[in-house]
Structures are given as C-alpha cells and as structure tokens.
Amino acid sequence: MIDDTSWLIEKLAAEARPVKRLRPPGLRAALWLAAAGALIALAIWRFSDLHLFVQRAQSARLDWEMAAMLLTGILAVVAAFHLSLPDRAAAWALLPLPPFALWLASMGVNCYRHWFTDGWAPGSSWECLKFIIGVSVPLGASLLYLLRRAAPLAPARVAAIGSLGVASIAAFTLQFFHPFEVTFMDLATQVIAVGLVVAAASAYERLRSRRAAR
Numbered sequence: 001m002i003d004d005t006s007w008l009i010e011k012l013a014a015e016a017r018p019v020k021r022l023r024p025p026g027l028r029a030a031l032w033l034a035a036a037g038a039l040i041a042l043a044i045w046r047f048s049d050l051h052l053f054v055q056r057a058q059s060a061r062l063d064w065e066m067a068a069m070l071l072t073g074i075l076a077v078v079a080a081f082h083l084s085l086p087d088r089a090a091a092w093a094l095l096p097l098p099p100f101a102l103w104l105a106s107m108g109v110n111c112y113r114h115w116f117t118d119g120w121a122p123g124s125s126w127e128c129l130k131f132i133i134g135v136s137v138p139l140g141a142s143l144l145y146l147l148r149r150a151a152p153l154a155p156a157r158v159a160a161i162g163s164l165g166v167a168s169i170a171a172f173t174l175q176f177f178h179p180f181e182v183t184f185m186d187l188a189t190q191v192i193a194v195g196l197v198v199a200a201a202s203a204y205e206r207l208r209s210r211r212a213a214r
Contacts, residue, residue, distance in 0.1 A: 025082045026078065029077050029080075032142070033077055048177050064102070065107060068099045069171050069172040072103055072168040073096075073165045075096040075099060076162065076165030077143065077162065077166075079093060079095040079165075080158050080165060081146075081147065083161060084147045096161070096165065103168070128174060131173075132193035132197070135169075135170035135173055136170045136193075136197045139169065140163050143166055144159060144163075156203075156205045160202040162201065163201035167198065170197075171193075171194065
C-alpha cells in the first residue's frame with residue numbers, strides 16, 4: 001500500500017504541469033462585463049430607436065426600473081465569479097437580491113397601474129420572451145465557460161446566479177427595443193424568461209456534474 005502511494009506521488013510529481021493562477025474574481029467579472037457591455041452598446045447603437053427611447057426615458061419610474069435591472073445583472077455576475085471559488089461564502093448569492101426585488105416591485109407597480117386598462121392584453125410578450133432568451137444564450141455560454149475554469153464546488157448554484165445576471169442584462173437591453181409601457185403579461189413573460197434561463201443553466205450544470213462524477 002505504501003509502495004503504491006509512493007509510486008502514485010512520484011507519477012503525479014513527474015507528470016504535473018504548472019497551473020496558471022486565475023485573476024481575482026472582481027477583475028474577471030469586470031472584464032466580462034466590459035466585453036458584454038461593448039457588444040450590447042454596439043447593438044443598441046446600430047439597431048434600436050434611440051430617439052424613441054429618449055422619449056420613454058423621461059419617466060423616472062423607467063429610469064429606476066432600468067437601474068435596478070442593470071445593477072441586478074452586474075452584482076449577480078460579480079457574485080457568480082466569487083462563488084466559483086471554493087473559499088468564498090455562500091452569502092455572495094444574496095448580493096443581487098435587493099436590486100432584483102426593486103426591479104420586480106417597480107415593474108409590478110406600473111403593471112398594476114395599467115391593469116384596469118390593459119387587463120390580460122398580451123402586448124409584446126412573445127417577442128420579449130424570445131429577445132431575453134436570445135440575448136441570454138450567447139452571453140450565458142461565454143460566462144459559464146469562464147466560471148467553469150475555477151472548477152466550482154457548487155456548479156448549479158454558480159450557474160443560477162450567473163444566469164440571473166445574464167438574463168437581467170438581457171432584460172435591461174430589451175428596454176431599448178421596447179417602444180411602449182409594459183403590460184401585466186409583459187411583466188409575467190419577462191419574469192418567466194429570466195426564470196427559464198436560470199433553471200436551464202442550473203439543470204445543465206447539475207447534469208454535467210453528475211456525469212463527471214461517474
């Protein structure tokens with residue numbers, strides 16, 4: 001038994017390759033956010049109606065709502081990079097929750113105000129769903145790839161927080177292409193889209209971890 005252990009140690013020592021140290025999680029998050037922000041800014045500049053958006057942005061409620069969306073996305077991405085390291089506390093997962101609650105509350109108040117006139121009007125619900133998922137998939141794939149490099153001990157939780165960040169950034173981007181106030185159905189659809197992105201990423205990482213453990 002001792003000989004086998006010594007042989008294994010010698011083999012690992014002989015074949016081991018130097019491991020490149022990862023950059024600090026805050027810096028890695030900042031680099032990813034900068035790259036994603038540049039791509040989103042380019043898409044907004046090329047394809048959105050900025051004149052119409054400026055008119056909509058006169059609403060203080062919309063400003064608060066978009067600030068909460070963006071802050072949720074940024075804090076969730078930062079939290080995901082920290083959670084991907086084994087020595088970080090699980091409390092990092094709580095970081096994006098306050099702005100996320102503010103976002104939902106802001107949209108909920110506006111939808112309640114329009115409830116009596118719009119009711120269950122679908123608005124652009126289906127388009128919102130497709131937009132958020134369509135933006136989240138490529139951004140989420142790049143983010144999960146970077147998060148996986150740290151070999152997180154709880155990959156499903158890391159994926160859930162990271163995908164919350166991605167979906168929130170996608171919802172923020174949607175506002176530049178959404179020419180009117182959200183209806184109740186629009187709110188429900190955006191919440192569903194965010195939930196689908198989070199659930200899909202978490203399920204994928206959980207399944208991948210089980211296969212790797214076999």
